[in-house]
Amino acid sequence: MRFKRKNKLATKLGFLFLTSIILLEGILFVVLYFGFLNQRVMVETDSLIARGNSHRDVLEKHFDEATRGHVALMESEAETQVVITDATNKILDHSNPITTEIKSIIHSVDQTTVDGRIVEGDWVRAPYVSTMSPVKINGDPVGYVYMFLDTEGIRDIRDKLTVQFIIVTGLALFLTVITIIYLSRIITKPLIHMKEATQKMSNGEHDVYLIEDRNDELGELARAIQTLSNDLLRLKNERSDFLASISHELRTPLTYLNGYADIAKRDNLTSEERNRYLTIIKEESGNLTNLVKDLFDMAKMDQKGFLIEREKIELCSLINQVREKVMPAFENKEINLFTSCQKEIIITLDPERFSQVLLNLLDNALHYSEKGKSVRIEAIQVKKNLQVEVIDEGEGIPKKDLPYIFGRLYRVDKSRSRKYGGSGLGLSITKEIIEKHEGTISATSEVGKGTTIKIVIPGVE
Template sequence: MRKISFKLGLLFFVFVLGIETVLFASLYVTLVNARIHEEFEQLLARGNNHRDVLEKSYHLSTLEHVVMMESEAETDVVITDAKGNILYFSDRILPFAKKLIPHTDVRHIPHGGMVVQNNWKKQAYIATASPIRMDGKTKGYVYMFQRTASIQNMISKLKHHFLVVGIVSVFLTIMTIFFLSRVITIPLIRMKQATEKLSKGDFSVRLQVKGEDELAQLGKAIQTLATDLEYLKKERNEFLASISHELRTPLTYVKGYADIARRPNIAEEERANYLSIIYEEAEHMQKLVKDLFELAKMDQHSFHIEKQPTLLCLFLKKIYEKMAPAFQTKQMALIYRCEENVTVHIDRQRFEQVMMNLLDNALKYSHQGSTVSIDGRMEKKNVMIMISDEGIGIPEADLPHIFERFYRVDKSRSRTGGGTGLGLAIAKEIVEAHGGSIHAISQFGKGTSMIITLPRSE
């Protein structure tokens, strides 16, 4: 639990910290450059203002006034003649000005002025120069100076602010990532615990899933898996119990009657009767094993359907002709109707197995003198086959379960009650393997209709 939270949180932290570092560095550099550029612009603008005043009134009083103004400001001024000789200056700036001015190439200074000293990191001052021009000639230059200590102090404060904001941002990032990693990993941890329970055979897993994102979909998939496995476990247990029950009864009969038939003092007629019962029970077990084998092949997806184009009416007619004698023996009527001889793609042998099973049930659970009908017709884009009887019907409560394995409406499971309880389950599997569906409509005491729907072949 901690490993995934730590790894996910660390991964998020590294990515977010990297992004924040790049953004903060870019912002810091941009802001510092903008502030320094602003300081240069302000100093140059101040020098240009003094230059403009001197160009309008170049007198001694004006020169002194300019110097007096700068003596009260944070900046300093030096006024030179056209050859670079210092005429007026602020007292504190003279040593630095004497070093800078002789090395300044005034020939390339435009009328708008320019920065002549911009090394604010190593020098004590930054400086600008603005030429004084009168009657088309250069009268002199106004040099403006500003201590770099103020700029460095501003940069230091800016660094401090960025450092504080950076520490707060990292702290908030850690808290946010911790919260988000917990929010993301808690569902994953619950899913991990759920899958561990599933691996141990505990299918009573219940995940509270909210939302429609990928994690929610994964949680729903695990919950669905748990529900399906729980259902399969229940079905398997019921299936094994049903097989045990189905085999126990005929085996009991076989063993019991075999013991009696082995007695030397019973009549041959009675022995023959017992052997006949043993034979019937052996046939019952053989049919049960055969049906189980069919279901096993279906479950393992090794049940092959070989479809062939088949004329529906011709196929149903052959089924009718094969089953009609059995109905006549029981004094029941079997009716065959087919409206349109459409073509369907079916595995004839497998589908005959379905039809024979349904008709056998209709024969078994219908009264003497009643009628069973086979109907084939088109319904929209599908082919519908319906087998209807006038038999005992199926109770409404049992109707949804009749296609389940070993399910019987007759809960007594009497030996004379008929088949193995697998016939309808096999029929459903075969029909669905053809891309169709099967369902039942029944009214208890009045009869049942089994309806098969198949896609029509083009």
């Protein structure tokens, strides 16, 4: 049962192969058999008639013994045979010994109806193909010239063809068996390995190893499945790491909340002290709300439910709106915010998501810069792309951390970022939004001098 199931595909292909070979061979056989053999018989018969007629022409001039003997002698050297009879069909001369078959053919001819032509054309059954040409002098038949061609040669060819057909059929059957075995080795087996691997994967096992050094489509498929398995394993690991970090992220503010709530409950506190603790509680719960909101955003992105709703917008006014929104916070921290925007950049993007990107970047620039520094937003069009840079003069990011800042929950200085409630999700959300816009985001930074985040997205009109 297992073997049968295993080789279904190979057997199907094998039989397809067999059918095509037999079909091809059959067509070839029919063409050769009917085409070639019949053609050959026709040519031979025509030449037989021509030969008989030419003998007849000679005999019509001289129907004497010497000429008849001459004709018979000429024919004795050829493959064909001649028999000359008189008007009553009595044999007068012949080139080769007369066989009973020749006699019976001559006797079966009705001279009154046959006026020179083929008298026996059945090369399959009759021993001879035969023609007859009447010798007429002054309109009256004085004799007949019969020509005979042995059909054995043609039948021989036919028999050889039949034998060859049988041999080729046998060979095709043999080749089919070989093909089925070969196909099951090179196609079915790897397919079964892959099927088993995918089943293993769906059961949650990820130690899938498909070693395929083939260069064909099956090799590609095996490599694709291997990549898929590796990716699944990586995602699984990432997910558990992520969950571990998330639970840590949630536990820390909750611990604060718990602790400060306990303190705030004490009776011996002045109302000023109680207010301070309640403020901390409020701040922490605010941070927690933000974190949960970010997490929710990210979950939506993972589910592909995070849709980008593009519309045509004028970029500078969008930047100005964002600027208005953040201005109070910048003024509060005494940080200058400059925007420079090339006029009239019309671009198709999701304005809400893009504002979120700018807010995240400005939020970072604000939080990681000292009082009195400046932050600049520069937007220009480069070919059909929009390029936006957010440049700050803040603390900068160490080289070793730079590759990781777009990762989830990654923070350079855990304690400092925590101070204002940063969770390390801002840039990873930003990056996902930009990638949904088919764009790229990159960072350059120098510790103590500042950071530049550069975004490039296509879609400028």
